[in-house]
Amino acid sequence: MRVLHVITGLGIGGAEQQLRLLLRHLPTDHDVVTLTNPGAVAAGITADGVSVTHLGMAGNRDLAALPRLAGIVRRGKYDLVHTHLYRACVYGRFAARLAGVRAVVATEHSLGARQIEGRPLSTGARALYLAGERLGSATVAVSDTVARRLERWGVPHDRIHVVPNGIEAGRFRYDEPARRATRERLGLPAGAFVVGGVGRLTRGKRFDTLVRAVADLPDARLLLVGGGPERDALLSVARRRGAGDRVLLTGECEDPPSGTGALSLPALLSAMDVFVSPSPEEAFGLAVVEALAAGLPVLHVTCPALHDLPAEAAPGARQVSGAVPELTDELRMHQKRFTAGPWERLPTPQAAHHYDIARSAERLMAVYTIATRGASDRR
Structure with missing residues (x-):
């Protein structure tokens, strides 16, 4: 299975380092695109032998990044696109659809009760998130707590899968x-x-x-x-x-x-x-x-x-x-x-x-299987 991971940035952070750790345990052929900031974690992922592409996105409203990302997805002939963090989830889901990839999984790493990725929640952010979420196949919550928050936001229960963060x-x-x-x-x-x-x-x-x-x-x-x-x-x-x-x-x-x-x-x-x-x-x-x-x-x-x-x-x-x-x-x-x-x-x-990372990787692979089968059925 060929998987493209799309993440907002690869500076040092919990979601970023969790992605690097997961890549070491996932039995997939995978590449990574970072929309911005190819920092220390990008260097670490590259050192691990995984290709990292910097999209060079200029800001939240850099719509020119969307066709560039769709082109990467199309040329890579990926079976599934997996997005991480808010901005990557929004742009990655749309880009995957533009490129014809219908199996799209998004991990919600940082949804709090009153903020997302350290920023206050707003009606506009929620509406944009839900509009993009409908284009995906599944949304992964890193805890039961986040799963309940996603449901309260309006994400359908049957589209949410809990895959906890993991450690070695x-x-x-x-x-x-x-x-x-x-x-x-x-x-x-x-x-x-x-x-x-x-x-x-x-x-x-x-x-x-x-x-x-x-x-x-x-x-x-x-x-x-x-x-x-x-x-x-x-x-x-x-x-x-x-x-x-x-x-x-x-x-x-x-x-x-x-x-x-x-x-x-x-x-x-x-x-x-x-x-x-x-x-x-x-x-x-x-x-x-x-x-x-x-x-x-x-x-x-x-x-x-x-x-x-x-x-x-x-x-x-x-x-x-x-x-x-x-x-x-x-x-x-x-x-x-x-x-x-x-x-x-x-x-x-x-x-x-x-919270063993190998167990988390197994659970994520089960979500991938559901997403790709569902995409095949829709085709």
């Missing part, structure tokens, strides 16, 4: 030598209590609450992995709270790294002692699952990946409100246990094994 759990297993080496490289004291977080540094992720909570804990350090527009604002909050020297922002982390010498996400997680996800709105919560696979105790405000499972699947995870006083108290308890010692990693929970 074995890669995240705690590594003591990696912990020592990573702390030494980052300048973190070997015996320091380190609170960690991973994600794009935007207002919606609410990392400012985590900075404030850690600032109220004497001797605690904060290790934040990710880049984004709120970086300087977060550092400013840390300085005002007297914790400027205890907050470390590493910048973006491509995982697995395609460049030599770059720190991997598993190594960075090994350097942490407790993980916090303060975001009040998530479509899945991949970073939480990865932290659990690394044996970290986790505090999270919301995580659909865990909400969709029994509580015993992730005994090391605890849901919190996200308010700074509560977060500070929770972290203070972890800090006390850490200083009392010995501090041991938790066993990998069932939740981490449940």
Whole structure:
């Protein structure tokens, strides 16, 4: 089966890195088109041996990109087009139809209750999304939570398929030598209590609450992995709270790294002692699952990946409100246990094994089969 994946951009982000990981496990002949920003993940996908084409789209209203994309689909003689992220879903579905490909699958990675891909939901965005959705064969939700949101938006129930995000759990297993080496490289004291977080540094992720909570804990350090527009604002909050020297922002982390010498996400997680996800709105919560696979105790405000499972699947995870006083108290308890010692990693929970990327690839292949058979029947 020949499949063309169309994605809005390939900078470092959850959906982008999830696509790269899926491509490693899908038994298809596939290529990738990125509408914009052929960044680090594009380089990683190319290094994995997959062709990436940059469409060079100038903006949301660059309608000239539509015939260019349709031409790529037509010349590639693809059996199926799979789109990822809002803009790619809109343009990719129309382009596939123009090129005569009727098997079109779209994955909804980032639909929140009040926003999509970090932007507020609007009536116009919803109408355009639904108009394009009717041209496709199936819509994939990355969690049951997203599936319910799609239904409320107006996507028919029988067109929605849940294919959760996945991880390679074995890669995240705690590594003591990696912990020592990573702390030494980052300048973190070997015996320091380190609170960690991973994600794009935007207002919606609410990392400012985590900075404030850690600032109220004497001797605690904060290790934040990710880049984004709120970086300087977060550092400013840390300085005002007297914790400027205890907050470390590493910048973006491509995982697995395609460049030599770059720190991997598993190594960075090994350097942490407790993980916090303060975001009040998530479509899945991949970073939480990865932290659990690394044996970290986790505090999270919301995580659909865990909400969709029994509580015993992730005994090391605890849901919190996200308010700074509560977060500070929770972290203070972890800090006390850490200083009392010995501090041991938790066993990998069932939740981490449940979201295995190979299983996600199998479920996606089942959706592909349904989509291509349906397209053949319509012909």
